[in-house]
Amino acid sequence: MSEHSKKQQLLELIRANPFISQQDLAASLGLSRSAVAGYIAGLIRERKLLGRAYVLPDRRPVTCIGAANLDRKLRSLAGIAMHTSNPAIQSESFGGVARNIAENLARMGTPAALLTATGKDSSGAALLAHAKSLGIDLGGTLQLPDLASGTYTAVLDQDGEMVVALADMALYDRLDRAFVDSCQARLATSALVVADLNLPLDTVDAVIAGARRAEVPLVLVAVSEPKMARLPRDLSGVRLLILNRGELAARVGRELSSETELDAAVAEVRAQGARDLIVTRGADGVLFTRGGTGEDRIVRLYAPGTDVVDVTGAGDAFAAAVCWSLVHDGEDLELACRRGLKLSALTLGVTETVHPRLGPDTLTNMNLQD
Incomplete structure (x- = not known):
């Protein structure tokens, strides 16, 4: 032999x-x-x-680090009147950027691990049981007896568009540099690491440093304009940063009122060390960089038309599809973004935060031309 x-x-x-x-x-x-x-x-x-x-390379997980919340949605039955009571309907579901990405990936047949924190309460127990039922690896999750599990409450108008959201996520400050250091073996054997900016600044910096040392591709996902302060100045080792126009403006510290200003801001952030950026633009689609430097390396894609039922989770679905594509099909960001736009559109069309009928063939069977 x-x-x-x-x-x-x-x-x-x-x-x-x-x-x-x-x-x-x-x-x-x-x-x-x-x-x-x-x-x-x-x-x-x-x-x-x-x-x-x-550990076999084709079974390495995508490791997701960040928030896992109980999401509450209150949807107005009519136009919202401020400073008074509005009739509404309420629903609850599992959420959090990192958790949502992990669930999308798990439903699409990709091994996923979740590094997060929950309280030792009924919400935390339900979050963990649900993730476990999907096959998500929870071996690195912290359970904190002295804090409540994270919650995110979104108020939606009658068309499903967000009016305001309130987040109680203090427990993620416990995901500190020491926590990241304790998880280095997990991170080093990941196919890809994706972290959200619910993590403290020092933690994000530690994740970047660890990914750089282990030569593991790292995707950072912004969560809000205020939390852009949690993004370190040095982004060397970041494979991809996903953020929206407002978050990009917060990063560079100025308004981006024109396409020229937007492109200049993208170039500025890439100069801080991130290899590539994706800027999501809602109904206007996305723009992304394609290696190299200069404005000619920025590509714009339009979003497919869709009827919006609920916007919650659409951005996380986009990020999950991009991560899925990078793991399964390599470095083609245009293909990744087209898949992201399609999965986001699918998610906009359901009430759930994660589309419940995803499967291993969801992205490969998509028609990406319309």
Whole structure:
């Protein structure tokens, strides 16, 4: 049997049981234990195995770091009148940017891990049970007995557009630099890391540094204009930053009233170290950078038309589709953005924060031309 054939058989045995011992591998292959150890060392050097527990590259998770909340939506039954009572209907669902992205990915068949914090309360227990039922890895999640689980309350008008949102997310300050350091082995063996800016500034900085050291692609997702203050000045090691026009304006500290000013702001942030940016623009679609430098490297895509039922979660669906595409199809950001726009449109058409009927073929079967 050739050396290549032995390695292939070894990989198949490990694929079937990632915790198989070297002695059992040796017995199955008719080799000495030392020979098996040598083959495993070679496979690790070739990045076909990722070390302890024989983690296989094609099963590496996308690790999502950030918020996992209980979302409450109050939708007005008529035009909203300020400073008085308005008739409305209420719904509750699971949310949080990192959690929403992880759920989208899990429903589309991509291994996902979630590093977050919850209280030791009924909301936290429900959040974790739901994520576990989807197959999301929760091994790194903190449960904090002295704080309530995060909540996000959105007030929507009768057309489903957000009027205001209120967030109680103090517990994510506990996801500090020490927490990131304790999760480095998980981050280093991820296919991709995606972090939201509900994390403290020092934590985001630690995530960037860890991804840079491990050479793992990192996607940062902005969550609001005020929380742009949590984005470090040095973005070296960031594969992709996803944000909207208002968040970009907050980053550069000035209004962006023209397309020329918008493009200049994109170039300025890229000069801070981020390899690429995607700027989401609601119904106007997105713009993204395509490597290189200069205005000619900024590409604009229009959003497909859709009937809006509920805007909550549409941006997270976009980010999840982009991450899915980067993991499965490589560096084509245009393809990633087209998929993101389509998944966002699908999510706008349902009341749920994450579309409940996603599957492994959702993105590959999409018609991306209309």
